[in-house]
Structures are given as C-alpha cells and as structure tokens.
Amino acid sequence: MLTDTQDLDTQCPCGSGKPFVFCCEPAISGRKPAATAEALMRSRYTAFAIGAVDYLVQTTAAAKRSPQDAELLAEQTQITTWTGLEIVTTEAGQTNDETGLVEFKAAFESPEGGAILHERSRFERESGLWVYLDGEVELIPS
Incomplete structure (x- = not known):
C-alpha cells in the first residue's frame, strides 16, 4: 500500500505516469473529488490496488451499495494484485x-491466476460528485 503520499517518485498505480500525490491521491484522500468519470475510474482502480476500501464504498452510487460491501472489498483487495490499467474508450463523463x-x-x-477484467462502467453524478453506477464485465484469463 502506498503510505508516503509526499513521495514524488512513487508513480500512480492508474498508469497515468504522474506521481500518486498529484494523480489519484487527492481524490482518494477526499481533498479533491474526481473531476471526470475517467478520473473517478482511475482513482477507483488505484483504490483497489492500494486497498482503500472506504473510498470504493463512498464512490459507489448509494442505490448500489449493500451493508456487506466493505467486508467483501477488503477481502478482495487483500488477495488481488492489480498490475495494469488500459483505458479503451470514454463517452461523456466530462466536468459538465x-x-x-x-x-x-x-x-x-x-x-486463481492472472486475468484481465474488461468492463464498460457507467458513472453518474450524485450530489454533484461522480460515482460508479454499474458495468458490463468480462473476465479474460491470461
């Protein structure tokens, strides 16, 4: 887990090429919300990679949350190592x-081995903030 957010040499797990402290950390820490759907998606990927379970729950649409989410996400983040992210396409999801x-x-x-999660995720604004709504998911063994 990334612990030193002031380390400018620590690249963000989302693959942006930017230091974590200037990329996804501000959203995950709550200092600056994700400005676009893609930024939220990248920050959620990073949250999965570093085990930021509270952020994952908070950035899921309220209607899609369930009481056991935090426990399930904590288990998942402990046994999964995320190794790369590729953005395929984006539609809308900009600041306006x-x-x-x-x-x-x-x-x-x-x-169980390696795989690629291929997803078309839908996002919406809730109280002015981007949240994850749902997605069409395909698991591709690698």
Whole structure:
C-alpha cells in the first residue's frame, strides 16, 4: 500500500505516469473529488490496488451499495494484485456532464491466476460528485 503520499517518485498505480500525490491521491484522500468519470475510474482502480476500501464504498452510487460491501472489498483487495490499467474508450463523463461511460481493461493476479477484467462502467453524478453506477464485465484469463 502506498503510505508516503509526499513521495514524488512513487508513480500512480492508474498508469497515468504522474506521481500518486498529484494523480489519484487527492481524490482518494477526499481533498479533491474526481473531476471526470475517467478520473473517478482511475482513482477507483488505484483504490483497489492500494486497498482503500472506504473510498470504493463512498464512490459507489448509494442505490448500489449493500451493508456487506466493505467486508467483501477488503477481502478482495487483500488477495488481488492489480498490475495494469488500459483505458479503451470514454463517452461523456466530462466536468459538465451528468453521466459517463468508461471502457477499460485492468490486469490482475489472484490466487486463481492472472486475468484481465474488461468492463464498460457507467458513472453518474450524485450530489454533484461522480460515482460508479454499474458495468458490463468480462473476465479474460491470461
């Protein structure tokens, strides 16, 4: 888990090429909300990679949350190592939009082996902030 947010040499797990402290950390820490659906998607990928379970719950649409989410996410983040993110396409989801779609491929390793999560995620604004709504998911063994 990334612990020193002032380390300018620590690249963000989302693959942007930027230091974590200037990329996804401000959203995950709550200092600066994600400005676009893609930025939220990248920050959620990073949250999965570093185990920021509270952020994952908070950035899921309220209607899609369930009481056991935090426990399930904590278990998942402990056994999964996320190894790469590729943004395939984005539709809407900009600063003035109310909805957006981000298609991505995220590579990971788990006790069952490696795979790629290919998802078309839908995002919407809730109280002015971007949240994850749902997605069409395909798991591709690697």
